[in-house]
Amino acid sequence: MALHWMRRAWLVAASASALLLAACGGGTVDSQFSPDRVVAFGDAMGDLGQAGSRYTVNDGTVNNWTQFVASQYGRDLAPSAAGGLSYATGNARVTAKPDAAGNSGTRTVKEQIDAFLAGNKLGGNDLVMVSAGTSDVITQARLVLEGSQTQAEMQANLEQAGRDLAEQVKRLVSAGATHVVVAGPFNLGRSPWARQTASTGLMEAASTRFNGALLVALVDYGRTVLYVDAALYFNNQTADGGSDFSNRTEPVCTSVDAGPGIGTGNGQVNSSLCTTSTLVANANPAQYVFADRVYPTPRAHQLFGDYAKGRIRDRW
Template sequence: MATNWMRRTVMVAACATAALLAACGSSTIESALTPDRFIAFGDAFSDVGQKGARYTVNDGSVSNWTQQLASRYGKTITPAASGGLSYATGNARITIKPDVAGDATTLTVTEQIDRFLAGGSFGSNDVVFVNAGTSDVIAGVAAVRAGTLSKDDMLAETRKAGQQLATQVRRLVTSGAKYVVVMGTYDMTKSVWATAINEASLLHDASTSFNTGLSVGIVDLGANVLSIDAAYYVNLYTNAPGSYGFDNAKTPVCTSVDAGNGIGIGTGQVNSALCTAATLLPGANQSKYVFADAVYLTPSAHRQLGDYAYDRLRARW
């Protein structure tokens, strides 16, 4: 653990310096890979509009990290519901149904992969995005707070969910995917939700448990799998927002309250899937905010994460 945090400290220092120029993006590394297609599986963090909206400010911009990464290669990524190759769907869990908001029609990440493999295959230059964990962490923490699950059992379940995602990553590689970019959950201690419910420690433990299960499960897949540390990068701009062009990492910029349980954290909460440029805090400059709602990121935060992932991808392949 100490070694891991030492590594991150060094990386933070290096990245903070680079942030003065480009927020740790836009490297000049020459890459041998020219992707033909981008294919995505996951939850709200990677959803580019599977049900009509993204979980961010829906302002028509490149507003999702997978979109941003694809755009750096001159490509687009669109939802499977519109004929595209992004199967990622808001609130999806790894294997469990219903989703974290209670919708039994949402495909799990496992079912998303089932659907693609039933009618498609991977090309030699396809890049596959796999990102999940947020919904499983939200569900686990909600169960502990409701008294239906002990903390220890919840941590065991979130680690198991991470292992299950690792199993799906392995399945993709076995099915012919040569370039798989994997991202777990960010450290949800940094979320607005953690502060609102005063459960920072519980959310940290749950996020760590999920990511540990995922990391251990893919440790031997380095030839085909690139792991993007969302916890590391989101920590950067929540710990030092000014270095990344932000001035608010604690308040959602959206005001789009959902009467239902839209993102799984309870009724009557801001849901960024309902958010547009017309539903922002009065006078707010959305590009200065990290969070769109209590869990999900703004377009600017997504783009910076996408640039970081792009640099990592080019450096690897």
């Protein structure tokens, strides 16, 4: 068993290297790529307000990482519900239904891509961003916490979900995309939800399973696909001694949702309901990593977007 896990760890590391490093001869150069369009798919980590609000502090700023990246290229990115090219939708899973909050009407990532490709084409001057997997991790981890499935079943389901996301990325490449940025879930073992439920190990294993399967399935796509490591980035931001934030463990929002909200249980903070009027008393949201039990604050999104933009610049 130890040998099996060492082999798995080596394969995931090799896959990550293939997708993180430029596929054109080593060394970095100034970016020559300037997209004509930015298109996005995914879950709440990329939702720009399909239902009118975002999963962060809704303060009117550039408060989502995908929008931040688009803005760095001087490109607009708006939700498809408002006529834009971001199809990412809160609580959406990769291919499975219902969504993380139990809704069957939410478009999966596959269905988002279906909808885009039904009326659009992709080309070499498009930047496509896919930010998904968090809702699948939430769903599967919650089932374990509720006693509805075993941890082994969770891990198998998340490996399949990671492979499913890789297949959707491959669809985008087959449709003509040559610059696809993929971010899987960050390590939910570092989330307030994990701390509040004493399940840091469970959620770290869940996130790792998804990302590992995704990376292995995309190992041959390093020329057209760039993996932006959200798990590594947020691990650094939530580590003790991190300098960007003073509060790395608690939500800054107080906007409790009586319903299922973000999928972590009824009666919990839901950042899609959060504004500057629903914050912890005297709190500065710029000093917090998390808006709710799972999703980041505007500043955390912006910093991750800056990290992603740097990775894109270095690659293309």
